[in-house]
Amino acid sequence: MSNTKYQTMGQQFGRRSWAEPWKIKMVEPIRMISHEERQKAAAEAGYNTFLMRSEDVYIDLLTDSGTSAMSDRQWAGIMMGDEAYAGSRNFYHLEEAIQKYYGYKYIIPTHQGRGAEHLISQAVIQKGDYIPGNMYFTTTRLHQELAGGIFVDVIIDEAHDPIHQHPFKGNIDLDKMQALVNKVGADKIPYVSLAGTVNMAGGQPVSMANVKELREFCDRHGIRIYLDATRMYENSFFIQEREEGYADKSIAEILFEFCSYTDGAWMSAKKDNLVNIGGWLAVNQADVAEKARNMVVVYEGLHTYGGMAGRDMEALAIGIAEGVDDDHVASRVRQVRYLGKLLMDWGIPIVEPVGGHAIFLDAKRFYEHLPQDLFPSQTLAAELYIDSGVRSMERGIVSAGRDPKTGDHRHPALELTRLTIPRRVYTQAHMDVVAESIKAIYDVREQTKGLKMVFEPEYLRFFQARFEKV
Numbered sequence: 001m002s003n004t005k006y007q008t009m010g011q012q013f014g015r016r017s018w019a020e021p022w023k024i025k026m027v028e029p030i031r032m033i034s035h036e037e038r039q040k041a042a043a044e045a046g047y048n049t050f051l052m053r054s055e056d057v058y059i060d061l062l063t064d065s066g067t068s069a070m071s072d073r074q075w076a077g078i079m080m081g082d083e084a085y086a087g088s089r090n091f092y093h094l095e096e097a098i099q100k101y102y103g104y105k106y107i108i109p110t111h112q113g114r115g116a117e118h119l120i121s122q123a124v125i126q127k128g129d130y131i132p133g134n135m136y137f138t139t140t141r142l143h144q145e146l147a148g149g150i151f152v153d154v155i156i157d158e159a160h161d162p163i164h165q166h167p168f169k170g171n172i173d174l175d176k177m178q179a180l181v182n183k184v185g186a187d188k189i190p191y192v193s194l195a196g197t198v199n200m201a202g203g204q205p206v207s208m209a210n211v212k213e214l215r216e217f218c219d220r221h222g223i224r225i226y227l228d229a230t231r232m233y234e235n236s237f238f239i240q241e242r243e244e245g246y247a248d249k250s251i252a253e254i255l256f257e258f259c260s261y262t263d264g265a266w267m268s269a270k271k272d273n274l275v276n277i278g279g280w281l282a283v284n285q286a287d288v289a290e291k292a293r294n295m296v297v298v299y300e301g302l303h304t305y306g307g308m309a310g311r312d313m314e315a316l317a318i319g320i321a322e323g324v325d326d327d328h329v330a331s332r333v334r335q336v337r338y339l340g341k342l343l344m345d346w347g348i349p350i351v352e353p354v355g356g357h358a359i360f361l362d363a364k365r366f367y368e369h370l371p372q373d374l375f376p377s378q379t380l381a382a383e384l385y386i387d388s389g390v391r392s393m394e395r396g397i398v399s400a401g402r403d404p405k406t407g408d409h410r411h412p413a414l415e416l417t418r419l420t421i422p423r424r425v426y427t428q429a430h431m432d433v434v435a436e437s438i439k440a441i442y443d444v445r446e447q448t449k450g451l452k453m454v455f456e457p458e459y460l461r462f463f464q465a466r467f468e469k470v
């Protein structure tokens, strides 16, 4: 296997491990409340981990969004904020960083990823257009639908199989693309919504070969490609590790090449870019940039801050460069794998291969006796919290929402509970505690009964839905 620098010493000699490429300078104390208090907190939150107080949580694996630890350099950058309303110097640093590492021309800052999704969707989708994508993401699809678009899943079939060992389960199936073009016509498809390390598929990457082929296909049909670049650093790591010809290229080189096959990107900077808040849109077409700039002043802020403070843009510009570092990305992905390996060694069902940012427990196999309408992954997240104060999240039937046409629950093939690892925050000992708690609830799984939904919001229901035990 390539990338010998990181993995090997441990495996070759049995005792030499890799370690995080940082040391701890400041700590935030955490504590675990009692079992009784956890039971009460879970019931009060309607068994929805989004409705819990962070103070009641011991190890918080709800999300890797905005939960990373910033470096001393980023905190120093915070002190360098230029809070001018227009033309802040930090905006130009941000613009330079995005142009340098991602290679796009026009940069529009936004308050976070969904702000950028809103702008791009409104700028390029006409009512009745079709938007093919490699599996959906909650906010991405919603913005496409609100702009009048119809989302079509064109990810390869292997992505829907939680144990298929395909190395690039995020790939787009070009036959599905061709079928869509034949059915609706290329002029009804403004762009392909391509995501790196597909979140809902378990953090699964897209190969360089696939994006190249997609580019050729789209050029033939006059379709653009816009990239959800939220976790492209991790995607680039998998290309470096698994794809022929990339072992000696840096993450930065791989990222730049990948982006060069796309027409622009939106970004939740709260993930790969190592900041607590922020996002951006970047495109290569002047007309799309102009439309988005017209809208950014309505919905986000002036086009040189887009909802972010100057200091936040400075921390983001620094985070972009730090996040793309090879040692950083390797240690991050390896920490996720460490947790995955502990679970697999105990026979606990998870999505394989282990992805870039999270472990996804396969709740269908974990609770084989629970039908999907009893919300097995929501149940698993609740049980895990009650056992040990570890907070995870549902990624299954609740997240999938209802079909806008029929109003029925969508029944996704994957019913998962996600344990998302924040960047540079937890140690290996925290991972041990998490794994042991999962094992404990797995051992008593047959006694677990499931949940029923007692409150359901209209949009993105997983955030605020409430449940009761059946």
Ligand SMILES: *Cc1c(COP(=O)(O)O)cnc(C)c1O
Pocket: 065, 112, 113, 114, 115, 137, 139, 140, 195, 199, 228, 230, 231, 267, 268, 269, 270, 271, 278, 279
């Ligand atoms: C988080 C995320 C978004 C949305 O970004 P926010 O910053 O949360 O608004 C979009 N796409 C993917 C893949 C994400 O993980």
